[in-house]
Amino acid sequence: MQSVKPKNDRLETLRMLFSSQELCSQDDVLKALTKEGYNITQSTLSRDMRLLKVSKAVMADGRYIYVLPNETAYKRVQKPMTAREMLLTSGFVSLKFSGNMGVIHTRPGYASRIAYNIDNSKIQQILGTIAGDDTIFFMIAEGAERKEIITALGYIIPEITDSIDY
Numbered sequence: 001m002q003s004v005k006p007k008n009d010r011l012e013t014l015r016m017l018f019s020s021q022e023l024c025s026q027d028d029v030l031k032a033l034t035k036e037g038y039n040i041t042q043s044t045l046s047r048d049m050r051l052l053k054v055s056k057a058v059m060a061d062g063r064y065i066y067v068l069p070n071e072t073a074y075k076r077v078q079k080p081m082t083a084r085e086m087l088l089t090s091g092f093v094s095l096k097f098s099g100n101m102g103v104i105h106t107r108p109g110y111a112s113r114i115a116y117n118i119d120n121s122k123i124q125q126i127l128g129t130i131a132g133d134d135t136i137f138f139m140i141a142e143g144a145e146r147k148e149i150i151t152a153l154g155y156i157i158p159e160i161t162d163s164i165d166y
Contacts, residue, residue, distance in 0.1 A: 010038055012113065014048055015068060019109025019133070022065045029066065068109070068133070092157045093134075097146055102126075104136040104157075111136045114157065123152040 013036050014029075023029050026045055033040060040048075049066070056064045091110025096103050106114060115131035118138065125144035130137045140149065154161040 005038060010040070011048060011052060013038065014052060014054075015113075016109055018052075018054060018066050018068050022059070022063075024063060024065055092159045095150070095153070095160055097140075100140040100142070102138045102140060102149065104138070104153075106134050106136065108134045110134065117156045118153070121152070121156055123149070125149045125152060 010033075013033065017023065017029065017032050017036070021032060023032060026042055026049075029049075030040070030042065030045060033045070053069045054066050055069065057067045058064055091107040091114065093105040093107060095105075104111070104114065111131040111134050115129040115136045115138075118126060118129050118136070125141050125148050127139040127141050150161060
């Protein structure tokens, strides 16, 4: 008996696929999902794509590809990883502070997942986040120390503590 993977895992895999590959048809998407271990029907894929608000965008060469709604300028990573590889990395690139604000840069497609985890961790020093495709903006609570924020974020993004000089 084949094990069924949770819908949320499939949706996250789809997000990673749309952010890392130029997929032109649902058949292309189904083939990419099969490589990632998902065997779904075209109608299930259509429902998932509608749920993710996937649309088609025209490329400079005239081809149409699927994109997620927050993909600024429909950027693509230069060296694509498989969705499985992408799910094994946090996607963190950098963290910068300015006054009572912070910005986290991620690989394309990772920001919303990381922001969701930050918001659901209820870190007292962070009032809230706004995420794009590869950037997270967050507001810092009054009186919060940057070192406390970095430590708290380290539970969500382990690589963050290795990349910051206090």
